Amino acid sequence: MAALRYAGLDDTDSEDELPPGWEQRTTKDGWVYYANHTEEKTQWEHPKTGKRKRIAGDLPYGWEQETDENGQMFFVDHINKRTTYLDPRLAFTVDDNPTKPTTRQRYDSSTTAMEILQGRDFSGKVVVVTGANSGIGFETAKTFALHGAHVILACRNMTRANEAVSRILGEWHKAKVEAMTLDLALLHSVQHFAQAFKAKNVSLHVLVCNAAVFALPWSLTKDGLETTFQVNHLGHFYLVQLLQDVLCRSAPARVVVVSSESHRFTDINDSSGKLDFSRLSPSKNDYWAMLAYNRSKLCNILFSSELHRRLSPRGVTSNAVHPGNMMYSSLHRGWWVYTLLFTLARPFTKSM
Numbered sequence: 001m002a003a004l005r006y007a008g009l010d011d012t013d014s015e016d017e018l019p020p021g022w023e024q025r026t027t028k029d030g031w032v033y034y035a036n037h038t039e040e041k042t043q044w045e046h047p048k049t050g051k052r053k054r055i056a057g058d059l060p061y062g063w064e065q066e067t068d069e070n071g072q073m074f075f076v077d078h079i080n081k082r083t084t085y086l087d088p089r090l091a092f093t094v095d096d097n098p099t100k101p102t103t104r105q106r107y108d109s110s111t112t113a114m115e116i117l118q119g120r121d122f123s124g125k126v127v128v129v130t131g132a133n134s135g136i137g138f139e140t141a142k143t144f145a146l147h148g149a150h151v152i153l154a155c156r157n158m159t160r161a162n163e164a165v166s167r168i169l170g171e172w173h174k175a176k177v178e179a180m181t182l183d184l185a186l187l188h189s190v191q192h193f194a195q196a197f198k199a200k201n202v203s204l205h206v207l208v209c210n211a212a213v214f215a216l217p218w219s220l221t222k223d224g225l226e227t228t229f230q231v232n233h234l235g236h237f238y239l240v241q242l243l244q245d246v247l248c249r250s251a252p253a254r255v256v257v258v259s260s261e262s263h264r265f266t267d268i269n270d271s272s273g274k275l276d277f278s279r280l281s282p283s284k285n286d287y288w289a290m291l292a293y294n295r296s297k298l299c300n301i302l303f304s305s306e307l308h309r310r311l312s313p314r315g316v317t318s319n320a321v322h323p324g325n326m327m328y329s330s331l332h333r334g335w336w337v338y339t340l341l342f343t344l345a346r347p348f349t350k351s352m
Contacts, residue, residue: 026087030055031119113143122149131211133160145175154182184235194242203250209236218287226281232296251315259300259320266294
């Protein structure tokens with residue numbers, strides 16, 4: 001194994017010797033995967049033993065991890081002045097022995113975002129997250145970035161967005177993360193964001209429609225629509241339409257729409273069962289903040305379902321998700337009553 005010897009390692013375990021055409025690689029968070037150059041595929045299991053492995057420990061003294069122009073990791077030995085694409089810690093891997101499935105589900109309310117993406121390498125992937133300067137949007141963006149993705153924080157407030165970028169870079173200085181202006185309450189801003197994104201000439205593998213408002217007093221946007229409806233649904237709807245061609249060119253790609261279980265507690269049909277458009281963007285006299293939020297979340301569900309039906313044949317999937325009951329976030333800031341309720345419930349809710 002010339003590569004092992006070059007990295008200062010010796011092949012001491014013949015059982016783990018790879019068949020011809022296979023290469024052993026590692027992800028940024030220390031998981032080992034195997035690339036088959038003949039069949040152009042990758043897998044987590046060793047092609048001979050079927051075992052999964054992960055790296056144990058930090059890089060040896062004098063070594064540093066870098067990323068080349070193609071997004072692939074390589075390792076620099078500053079002491080001996082050499083580089084290699086082989087992780088020097090591969091001599092110290094440990095077997096990952098997943099426990100047999102039980103009646104307990106794999107993920108639950110205590111699972112972190114980092115645990116969800118454990119073992120995943122998003123190098124070369126482009127991710128856009130709306131409303132990513134705080135809350136679950138920030139945690140989503142940070143987790144993607146720490147796993148190698150090029151992440152764009154699409155936010156209304158650029159000061160807070162740039163602060164969020166700095167926080168992510170503080171955890172990993174080589175993270176590919178940037179902020180771009182997106183105000184969902186202005187359809188012109190949505191259009192401008194889409195144009196600016198397309199001008200970058202990059203792919204779009206994941207679009208997370210996360211931004212939302214909650215419990216706002218009645219108001220109209222400059223586009224003449226009720227604010228909750230436009231920010232939570234229509235702005236995202238328009239954004240996806242404008243970026244649809246990029247998503248399809250980037251397939252396999254996906255759209256994730258953050259909805260809520262509260263979508264069950266409303267209706268957007270009239271007494272005859274037909275869609276009542278006046279309920280989507282109601283007048284001030286017909287407005288109730290909670291109901292407006294619920295209806296916008298129902299629109300999220302319907303939109304995601306129809307988007308998946310239309311685009312999945314072209315390699316673009318769409319999923320709507322419920323982030324969790326009573327999750328504590330800044331979403332409640334619109335009214336002091338909700339702030340009080342969320343504060344009282346905070347000990348019993350998920351953390352960001």
